[in-house]
Amino acid sequence: MLIQVNASSASVNAAGRNAVVTSLMICCGFIVCWTPSAIMNFMLIVGYITDVSGVFYDFATTTAFINSCVNPFIYAAKYRESVRSRQSQVP
Numbered sequence: 607m608l609i610q611v612n613a614s615s616a617s618v619n620a621a622g623r624n625a626v627v628t629s630l631m632i633c634c635g636f637i638v639c640w641t642p643s644a645i646m647n648f649m650l651i652v653g654y655i656t657d658v659s660g661v662f663y664d665f666a667t668t669t670a671f672i673n674s675c676v677n678p679f680i681y682a683a684k685y686r687e688s689v690r691s692r693q694s695q696v697p
Contacts, residue, residue: 628684632677639673642666 643666649655 624684628680631680631684635676635680636673639669639676641669643670 642662646655646658646662646666650658
């Protein structure tokens with residue numbers, strides 16, 4: 607029994623790879639944006655800091671909110687790449 611590899615299986619592999627890369631980009635964005643907030647919360651729980659005002663608090667809160675703004679740009683960039691790759695495959 608032979609397994610035939612054709613263009614459709616290659617496009618399925620490319621689509622799977624694209625999905626994995628997009629997921630990794632989303633996860634990395636999440637980690638980068640939420641790490642300052644997690645560090646600040648840990649320092650509050652441990653008692654290292656007691657005041658939640660100041661520059662670090664503003665930075666941590668801002669980066670957490672930025673995470674909501676980053677995801678659509680990642681999806682848009684990956685969508686453009688997938689459209690270009692599909693257009694180059696069509697004869």
